[in-house]
Amino acid sequence: MSTLPLQQTRGFWFSEWAFPIFVATLASGIFAGTHLYYVYHIGAFNDIAIVAMLEAGIKGGSYGAAAAFGASFLFARVLEGPLVGILDIGGSLQTGIGIGVPALMLGAGITAPLTSFPLALLTGAVLGYAIGAVIILIRKFTINSSQSTFGADIMMGAGNAAGRYLGPLIIISAIMASIPVGIGATIGGGIFYHYKKPVAGGAIIGAMILGAIFPIAAQ
Amino acid sequence: MVTLLIIFKSLIIGALVGFGVGAGAARMFHAPNVQGMGAFRTFGELNACAGDPISHFSFGLGFLFNSWASVVGAGALTQDVDHRILPNWAAAALLWKNKNVEETLHNPKRMAIAGAIIGAVVVTILNSTAAAIPVSMQMVATKVLVPAANWLINPIMPIVFWMAAMDAGRRTGVWGTVLGGLSHLVMGNAVPGIVLGILIGKGVDDSGWDRITKTLVTAVVLLFVLSGFFRGFDAAFLHSINVEVPQWLIDLHKMFGSAVK
Numbered sequence: 363m364s365t366l367p368l369q370q371t372r373g374f375w376f377s378e379w380a381f382p383i384f385v386a387t388l389a390s391g392i393f394a395g396t397h398l399y400y401v402y403h404i405g406a407f408n409d410i411a412i413v414a415m416l417e418a419g420i421k422g423g424s425y426g427a428a429a430a431f432g433a434s435f436l437f438a439r440v441l442e443g444p445l446v447g448i449l450d451i452g453g454s455l456q457t458g459i460g461i462g463v464p465a466l467m468l469g470a471g472i473t474a475p476l477t478s479f480p481l482a483l484l485t486g487a488v489l490g491y492a493i494g495a496v497i498i499l500i501r502k503f504t505i506n507s508s509q510s511t512f513g514a515d516i517m518m519g520a521g522n523a524a525g526r527y528l529g530p531l532i533i534i535s536a537i538m539a540s541i542p543v544g545i546g547a548t549i550g551g552g553i554f555y556h557y558k559k560p561v562a563g564g565a566i567i568g569a570m571i572l573g574a575i576f577p578i579a580a581q
Numbered sequence: 582m583v584t585l586l587i588i589f590k591s592l593i594i595g596a597l598v599g600f601g602v603g604a605g606a607a608r609m610f611h612a613p614n615v616q617g618m619g620a621f622r623t624f625g626e627l628n629a630c631a632g633d634p635i636s637h638f639s640f641g642l643g644f645l646f647n648s649w650a651s652v653v654g655a656g657a658l659t660q661d662v663d664h665r666i667l668p669n670w671a672a673a674a675l676l677w678k679n680k681n682v683e684e685t686l687h688n689p690k691r692m693a694i695a696g697a698i699i700g701a702v703v704v705t706i707l708n709s710t711a712a713a714i715p716v717s718m719q720m721v722a723t724k725v726l727v728p729a730a731n732w733l734i735n736p737i738m739p740i741v742f743w744m745a746a747m748d749a750g751r752r753t754g755v756w757g758t759v760l761g762g763l764s765h766l767v768m769g770n771a772v773p774g775i776v777l778g779i780l781i782g783k784g785v786d787d788s789g790w791d792r793i794t795k796t797l798v799t800a801v802v803l804l805f806v807l808s809g810f811f812r813g814f815d816a817a818f819l820h821s822i823n824v825e826v827p828q829w830l831i832d833l834h835k836m837f838g839s840a841v842k
Contacts, residue, residue, distance in 0.1 A: 448618065
């Protein structure tokens with residue numbers, strides 16, 4: 363999905379070996395976020411429904427659901443990441459490292475990595491680095507050892523094209539939410555388009571302004 | 582004291598998370614030549630804002646209220662912090678001064694640094710303020726942005742990627758269609774499957790059935806089989822065609838800690 367000439371995508375920030383470091387920092391933060399949740403009941407990097415699975419275990423129930431859910435997501439995403447070129451952080455890190463691994467540890471009676479902040483950071487970093495390294499290793503044996511670009515240009519085109527749909531989608535969604543918010547989103551989108559800005563941005567601002575004046579009814 | 586401790590820890594956590602998210606998001610724009618990290622939806626949404634700082638900022642802001650309410654109510658930050666708020670705000674901060682996306686949004690170094698600063702601020706604010714969240718703002722996020730973003734993920738992105746695969750030649754189209762359908766069944770979204778289809782189709786177009794493309798296909802088959810198993814697709818499939826799930830399969834699932842009916 364790159365439009366840059368090849369020599370500009372070199373160096374540390376684009377390199378293969380830097381990738382595990384980026385995964386390590388992100389995983390370290392996410393795992394420490396689960397530490398915050400375990401100790402202070404705040405700051406887990408996941409959606410309420412998924413955090414609730416971990417909470418079920420903490421409250422004395424079984425960690426089985428959280429562990430199985432997290433581990434299977436982690437596994438699938440680690441295999442998928444190197445093949446498609448994008449590691450999905452929602453499944454692999456936020457659910458896998460942030461929920462699945464803590465559930466496995468707590469289920470086995472290991473609490474130290476979750477009660478100690480430095481240990482949480484370290485655990486996350488080590489796990490993240492390992493995941494990053496596995497991904498780079500899989501890449502080496504698949505797409506990296508070939509001359510083909512594997513349709514990078516096609517994916518770039520599709521990625522760009524998909525983004526254009528969001529503006530109209532927000533306006534339609536706003537109209538379905540309420541009349542004032544719909545009018546706000548329509549006008550906002552129109553103004554943004556006139557000034558050659560993305561429709562999505564204007565639609566959100568319009569929806570928020572009208573939504574603040576005429577709140578959407580909660581069902 | 583507890584609040585101070587939470588603030589201190591949140592600053593570190595936010596900076597670490599933002600750093601990784603920023604670098605990973607910028608690298609997504611160079612995939613598959615460079616391994617990226619984020620999500621297809623993040624990639625699509627970043628593209629939707631087209632390098633306009635106000636759009637990136639307002640998109641992130643829309644989800645901030647939702648995350649805020651969630652963390653105050655249940656202690657869960659939501660996945661949107663990493664998927665939407667941090668990458669879009671890091672992009673907005675960089676694009677404010679320089680409108681050239683290749684030097685900003687697509688640059689892992691700048692995105693990592695901007696992400697770290699914004700991550701530290703956002704995560705700390707979210708974790709430390711139990712202030713009342715404007716409910717009307719939160720409703721805009723849940724009633725307007727969430728449905729729109731869900732439509733983008735399904736069915737818009739699958740369709741757009743599908744069309745691109747079919748327009749790229751017969752082989753890519755066939756692989757994209759088959760793997761896309763299977764991926765929607767097994768993984769819940771067709772996009773990863775279509776991307777794999779493009780990968781295999783173009784790989785074979787360019788270099789034929791060599792060791793690499795064969796390894797690729799093997800890895801893809803493995804991915805589908807194991808994803809299907811771990812997400813309980815096998816049992817769900819047997820259920821839907823009115824076949825009793827054999828006991829050994831239930832036991833096999835139990836061995837890996839997951840329960841199937």
